[in-house]
Amino acid sequence: MKKRILLLAGGQSGEHEVSLMSARSVLGALPRDQFDVTPVVISKQGRWLPPTETQRALESGEAATGGDLVLHRVASAEGYDAVFPLLHGPMGEDGTVQGLLTLAGIPFVGSGVLGSSVSMDKVMTKQVLASAGIAQVEWRLAVRREWQQTPDAVRARAAELGFPLFVKPANLGSSVGISKVGTPDELDGALNLAFGLDRRVILEAMTSHKPREVEVGILGNDAPIASPVGELRFDAEFYDYETKYTEGRATMHIPAPLPPEVAARVQAAALTAFRALDCAGLARVDFFYVEETGELLLNEVNTMPGFTTTSMYPKLFEAAGLSYSELVTRLVGLALEER
Ligand code: ATP
Ligand code: MG
Ligand code: MG
Ligand code: MG
Incomplete structure (x- = not known):
């Protein structure tokens, strides 16, 4: 019996397009004599696209809108032997989708809720x-509310690490939102960029x-x-x-x-x-x-x-x-x- 595989791609993070590129490769490579593969593209708004829209998104490399609410669609994941959540970044690689699939009782590729989120x-x-x-390098945490209310405390924490330093959204990938900050006057811009993408930001010392x-x-x-x-x-x-x-x-x-x-x-x-x-x-x-x-x-x-x-x-x-x-x-x- 062929295994039925649901391949999830796209997703809501800044790595939507990267995920669709990966998905095209995986779709072409899962041996058809062993697997029946159904791709479902998740739009940037987090909705699951029906087959024709999924096909269009795989071809164009992007899906901004369209599709159904995930909770309406997850029942349709039943009947699959496994899900391949080929999603990068938040709402995909971070334990959220893994939690949904765990609740639905469907095996999936990769780490579970704990490993994914941590x-x-x-x-x-x-x-x-x-x-x-x-x-690891030395690092500090800053959260958005602090940056809004006590920015000097955040700036002082950064200064402890010395310059240059790296400012990163804590939960992202593909270097989205990451800055190398060479001097103190570049720090605010880097923090604003990172806090625009995440509530949690990590400051990292540069390697020596x-x-x-x-x-x-x-x-x-x-x-x-x-x-x-x-x-x-x-x-x-x-x-x-x-x-x-x-x-x-x-x-x-x-x-x-x-x-x-x-x-x-x-x-x-x-x-x-x-x-x-x-x-x-x-x-x-x-x-x-x-x-x-x-x-x-x-x-x-x-x-x-x-x-x-x-x-x-x-x-x-x-x-x-x-x-x-x-x-x-x-x-x-x-x-x-x-x-
Ligand atoms: P990925 O696409 O691999 O998931 P990411 O978005 O999670 O990447 P990082 O790997 O943390 O981001 O950082 C991106 C790049 O920034 C690194 O590959 C490296 O070139 C540079 N970099 C990040 N942190 C440091 C550091 N502390 N010291 C020196 N270079 C760094
Ligand atoms: Mg990464
Ligand atoms: Mg990396
Ligand atoms: Mg990554």
């Missing part, structure tokens, strides 16, 4: 990983030197494995949205040219993080490697990483001998596994 929030991630003994950016894929449930380590190189102040998604701006190096001992540290720390955060299925764990000092700092954990055929996560497992189509098949298998 990994989505950069502050919660840092707190959990610190308690697991994982090295411009870091090398290395990433590793994790695959599995309770016995996860790590992929080879990859490295991103680009010519920009930091890995911002444009650099991420403009063809030719960044290059991927797999395996990363690292001493084997450093690569082994990356894989071990990523596996520790995956377990500490209660992740499942998959995650891409991003690190800063400061060559000058030998420091390895965990930056973040992405529980639903970019998933086009040329994205880092599938490329890392391809280097480990797993084709894109074998990888997505394995992920559905992990969703159906008894845990």
Whole structure:
């Protein structure tokens, strides 16, 4: 019997378009002799689109409006063997959709409510990983109400970290809303941008030197494995949205040219993080490697990483001998596994 799979894509976050690109790749790769796949695109307003509108959105790469309220549509998810929530960012990668699917009793690809929500929030991630003994940059939390009522307290907290520093919405991805703040006079603009996108904002010290950016894929449930380590190189102040998604701006190096001992540290720390955060299925764990000092700092954990055929996560497992189509098949298998 073929497995019936519901593929969710799009969604309400700033990564709507990125998700649709990933979804096109996954749709093309799930073997049709094993799976019956139904895509459903979620509009930017959070509504689930019927088949013709879904098709149109997959082709155009965007769905601003249209569709039905999610609670009207979730009953239609019944009868599927598994859901692949290929959604990035808030209202998709953050435990919300995972909660809905858990309530509906439908298995799904990736982390559950706890792993998704904790990994989505950069502050919660840092707190959990610190308690697991994982090295990270220094950071501070600020919430919107504070920024509105006592901005000087927030500015003082930022100054404790020194400049340059990074300002980020705590719950986002694809570098949306992230600024590298070089001097104090750039701080307010960066905070306004980040607070426009999230109630919680993280301030992060910059690594002591411009870091090398290395990433590793994790695959599995309770016995996860790590992929080879990859490295991103680009010519920009930091890995911002444009650099991420403009063809030719960044290059991927797999395996990363690292001493084997450093690569082994990356894989071990990523596996520790995956377990500490209660992740499942998959995650891409991003690190800063400061060559000058030998420091390895965990930056973040992405529980639903970019998933086009040329994205880092599938490329890392391809280097480990797993084709894109074998990888997505394995992920559905992990969703159906008894845990
Ligand atoms: P993703 O698309 O991987 O989910 P994201 O939006 O969650 O990304 P981060 O990975 O936290 O964002 O940061 C984006 C980029 O900003 C990093 O890849 C790096 O280039 C730069 N950066 C972020 N924080 C720091 C830091 N503390 N020190 C140096 N560079 C940083
Ligand atoms: Mg991220
Ligand atoms: Mg992300
Ligand atoms: Mg990142």
